[in-house]
Amino acid sequence: MNSNVRVRFAPSPTGALHIGGLRTALYNYLYAKQKDGVFILRIEDTDQSRLVPGAEAYIVEALEWLGIAPDESSQRGGPHTPYRQSERAAIYQQYAQQLLDEGKAYYAFDTAEELDAMRQRLKEAKVANQQYNSVTRVSMRNSLSLPESEVKKLIAEGVPYVVRIKIPPKEEIRFEDLIRGWVKVHGSTLDDKVILKSGGLPTYHLANVVDDHLMGISHVIRGEEWLPSAPLHVLLYRYLGWSEEMPAFAHLPLILKPDGNGKLSKRDADRLGFPIFPLNWSDPKSGETSEGFRERGYLPEAMLNFLALLGWNPGNDSELFSVNELVASFSLERIVKSGAKFDIAKAQWFNQQYLRQKSPEELQAVIEEHLAGAGIPINDQKISGAINLVKDRISFSEDLWNESKFLFLPPSEYDMAVIQKKWDQETALFLENYSEKFSSLESYSKETLHDLLKEQLEKAAWGFGKVMPALRIALTGVAKGPDLMETMEILGQSETQSRIAVAIKKFNSI
Ligand code: GLU
Numbered sequence: 321m322n323s324n325v326r327v328r329f330a331p332s333p334t335g336a337l338h339i340g341g342l343r344t345a346l347y348n349y350l351y352a353k354q355k356d357g358v359f360i361l362r363i364e365d366t367d368q369s370r371l372v373p374g375a376e377a378y379i380v381e382a383l384e385w386l387g388i389a390p391d392e393s394s395q396r397g398g399p400h401t402p403y404r405q406s407e408r409a410a411i412y413q414q415y416a417q418q419l420l421d422e423g424k425a426y427y428a429f430d431t432a433e434e435l436d437a438m439r440q441r442l443k444e445a446k447v448a449n450q451q452y453n454s455v456t457r458v459s460m461r462n463s464l465s466l467p468e469s470e471v472k473k474l475i476a477e478g479v480p481y482v483v484r485i486k487i488p489p490k491e492e493i494r495f496e497d498l499i500r501g502w503v504k505v506h507g508s509t510l511d512d513k514v515i516l517k518s519g520g521l522p523t524y525h526l527a528n529v530v531d532d533h534l535m536g537i538s539h540v541i542r543g544e545e546w547l548p549s550a551p552l553h554v555l556l557y558r559y560l561g562w563s564e565e566m567p568a569f570a571h572l573p574l575i576l577k578p579d580g581n582g583k584l585s586k587r588d589a590d591r592l593g594f595p596i597f598p599l600n601w602s603d604p605k606s607g608e609t610s611e612g613f614r615e616r617g618y619l620p621e622a623m624l625n626f627l628a629l630l631g632w633n634p635g636n637d638s639e640l641f642s643v644n645e646l647v648a649s650f651s652l653e654r655i656v657k658s659g660a661k662f663d664i665a666k667a668q669w670f671n672q673q674y675l676r677q678k679s680p681e682e683l684q685a686v687i688e689e690h691l692a693g694a695g696i697p698i699n700d701q702k703i704s705g706a707i708n709l710v711k712d713r714i715s716f717s718e719d720l721w722n723e724s725k726f727l728f729l730p731p732s733e734y735d736m737a738v739i740q741k742k743w744d745q746e747t748a749l750f751l752e753n754y755s756e757k758f759s760s761l762e763s764y765s766k767e768t769l770h771d772l773l774k775e776q777l778e779k780a781a782w783g784f785g786k787v788m789p790a791l792r793i794a795l796t797g798v799a800k801g802p803d804l805m806e807t808m809e810i811l812g813q814s815e816t817q818s819r820i821a822v823a824i825k826k827f828n829s830i
Contacts, residue, residue, distance in 0.1 A: 323356045326360065326537050327351055328360040328362050329390070331364065334371065335372050336378055336597040339596050339662075340584070343575065344572060345386075346386065347572060347632070347655070351539065359388070360398070366524065378601065382597075386598065386620050412530055413520060416515060416516040426462050427475070427482075427483060429462065430460050435452070452484065482514045482518050484512040485552070485559070492507070496569075497571055499570050500571060503547070505551040510551065526556065539652075541572065543571070543572050546571065570652050570655065573655070578662055583659075592664070595615075598613050599615065600615045619671055619717075622675075640673055675717060676711060683707045684700075686717050686721060687707070687724065691703075702810055705806075707720070727811060731819070734794075738789055739830070747786070752824060755820040767805075788804065795811065
């Protein structure tokens, strides 16, 4: 690792990782690997009231599943340990003190009631933004409005306080976002955000900026929802004297509902019947459980490819990218500005593509596991026939078994509604005769089976439609399925003959 590129994924462990968070992590990973840089996982857990047990472990496992584990983290260690913000409180206090000493931040002693009363007053006066800012701060209880002696006394008495940043009201704050271009915000629209809470822990803003600086972060690649906070961060860099080394910002587009109407939420995913979390999640507070993409049968390489294209475009029509190809072609410049519509059918398509690329041994193992579970003897030839037969029809490895199990288990029931319409004595005789003729074939294959059927039908002056539905139901139980001649070849001569004989008996009795 010899470049100066250092990026971080900085989730708050407040629940399962949303698919959007996983995409943010992926883009950071791809950028780091491309630039021979470092990808860091930092846990932003300063809001202790929102911590959810198990969430950090979940995030770590999800990154590992996708194959994008960080180079530095609490688990892996690194030169900037600790990587969990709750373990870094003393560091933030030191910088809050620096800002206080330099008059760029101030103590505020207002109680919750006093803050409410201020907002109420402003509301009544029809002020649109009821903010704690350069106008309102003068009438509140803080170290800018109170005499110094009073401030000292309050602190000495242990009266709780927060530290607020002093926003310059007459300045424009600007920075160039790598995806969005210049972003400009006027200081008069920002409020004096709390940077250190009364317990001594920082808020997200201070901790985030201090850590990005101390950890040598070169690029902040994060979701669009953090764009409104960016001007405050830019100001903090300036106030702390770090403007020169400020990281570049890249705010990623939102992931939208399939119809493009607003941000994709867990509720939408539940309603539309697809996962939104990478792995199964059981919420320790509500007890609610959600199925993950992994458990739904999505392959990590398919998920990675799908997420990479959800907001980034390679500049050509290519869609299938291995992780190495993504590392080579990824670029922040080709990230789209507008939201990216979530299309579950596309995710499924990717899964299908990657499933087809699996080696015969891997696919064979899936079927063998089921056969062992059902106590059915392993027959290699039949298994490889089954794989060939259904491989192109399936999106998930579980489908491999679901779609091919009829080859290993004779039908236990038949679609009698169709049989009732299609079955008659002539069909019964025809199938009996057809099946008897198998022994006269020089070889038993889908080609010879097809030719024989054609010949017999011609003799009877019948079309394929007269017997095919009944033959299919006799062999598989259902009216639809993969190529029937191939199915008969895989079943083998005696199995096919016995299934036909059993079905004829059954259909004749209705
Ligand atoms: N802790 C923030 C989050 O939960 C991080 C935002 C950032 O990357 O700066 O997403």
